[in-house]
Amino acid sequence: MKNNSLKGLETIDIEGFREDLINWFSEEKRDLPWRKDRDPYKIWVSEIMLQQTRVDTVIPYFNRFIEQFPSVEALSTADEERILKAWEGLGYYSRARNLHSAVKEVHEKYGGKVPDEPKEISALKGVGPYTAGAILSIAYGKPEPAVDGNVMRVLSRILSIWDDIAKPSSRKIFEEAVRVLISHDNPSYFNQALMELGAIVCTPTSPSCLLCPVREHCSAFHEGVQNELPVKTKNKKQRPISLAAAVLVDETGRTLIHKRSENGLLANLWEFPNIEIHLPYRTEGEQLTDFLQQEYGAAIELGDMAGTIEHVFSHLIWNIHVYKGKVVSIKEEREGLKMVSSEEIEAYPFPVSHQKMIKQFYKK
DNA sequence: GAAGCGTGGGG
DNA sequence: TCCCCAAGCTT
Incomplete structure (x- = not known):
């Protein structure tokens, strides 16, 4: 192991962690509209909407959007004005314009099929490392890391990683950790479970460790430092x-x-x-x-x-x-x-x- | 690497 | 009131 931040990987019971995490997710996962099927297009739309945006905010936008633009074909031929109107109030509007552009590329270059290769999907506008990994794992079952803020928070605690998660360079450390930890039997559930755990249990402030399905595997819980992690530098003022x-x-x-x-x-x-x-x-x-x-x-x-x-x-x-x-x-x-x-x-x-x-x- | 890019909710 | 965000990406 090259990275000194990942010493926690040497002692964790990887098999036990995977099993406890995935079993918990199987029982407790929320019933969300983008979890009704595995349509890569819908997974994609949901992942773009969920960037920096809460689940409760996204749900009604997602439902209206899929109703209006049910497929790659429908979205790729739509006017940008209608797409922005459907996005109105969600914020970060370049997401909508990039999605439109990327869907057009998928329509023309890949015959409407969302690519399942890391290089191809990462080349699409608005699809960064997180979104690429999320689509590849959730829609296609590929064992790729999908490291968002939740995953960094959860793994910083599980593995006692003290790197500043606000720094772009830190994401690579967590991707390395996920590549070691991820279940190859069910990469989709593994990635979603890490995020779900971060959203529901392993929250930024006052994490619910006593309800946590993987607290036995958690370094920060054992050391009593769950409230000190993750390390994150503050934002500047407006x-x-x-x-x-x-x-x-x-x-x-x-x-x-x-x-x-x-x-x-x-x-x-x-x-x-x-x-x-x-x-x-x-x-x-x-x-x-x-x-x-x-x-x-x-x-x-x-x-x-x-x-x-x-x-x-x-x-x-x-x-x-x-x-x-x-x-x-x-x-x-x-x-x-x-x-x-x-x-x-x-x-x-x-x-x-x-x-x-x-x-x-x-x-x- | 740092800054630009939205919004609504919660402690 | 104020701060911190929430399933990040682009330049």
Whole structure:
């Protein structure tokens, strides 16, 4: 064994650990919609949705998504706008765009069959080491590691691994451990059981060791250090950004919306016109009015500020000053700019921050 | 390796 | 209120 962090592998009863873990999972596994069959496409969709996202949040999105896009064929031929609308509120929207792109590749290059080779599946957009291992093991029964945050937490305790799990390089240590530990008879259950245990029993704070099916095999439990593991450095604080946004309606009741850039934050979602405020040498209203004229060719009349929205991202905080106003005239219908009725607006995908604006400042 | 990328829930 | 996230990937 090359890695000094894996000394715990020398003493663990591997056969006993596998058996206790898999027996527990067989009895206690949750009844989840993506566990009803082994369709690699559905497993794939579920794994993308579950990235950095809780099971309870994903369930309704998964059910609606599979209803709308039941197969590789259906998703690969769908419009991105509809896919983003189905993803609206789930966050990390590049997941949806990458999934769309990857499914198209599977449709064209592999005749719609999700590949079962590590190299091929890892080459798909949005499929990293975790997702590749999850699909290969769960859908195809291959003994590949699927190391997520749960697995690192659980194994850091079982094997007393003190490496910082926030560091990208640590994942390789845990993959090495899984390659030694994994059941070749049932890789699917083994990987899922590690994650399920992390989600239900071996939780980040106050793990339920007395209910744990593998506590006899757990180094941290024996040493009484389960609350010290895993080691994980803290996140940085969010950076605040001030925005001024305008909800603008014309005399027929239509409102002006804009499609965001295809790169970066909330890419390809729609929004109400807005600008970042640095230093208010001029009033926000003046800056907003000039911006709408110059960038969108729209003449507007703005009222007083109608209210504020705060929205917290993982790395930013938006403080949005919301203004209401009228569109007096607009030059042309250019790409990425639309006047929409209150019925039409429902077909467009908005970030949650702008859904709040719709609710508070647009809808009656 | 570090930073960018969402959201809603829980202690 | 604040912090920590939750089945990570891309650049």
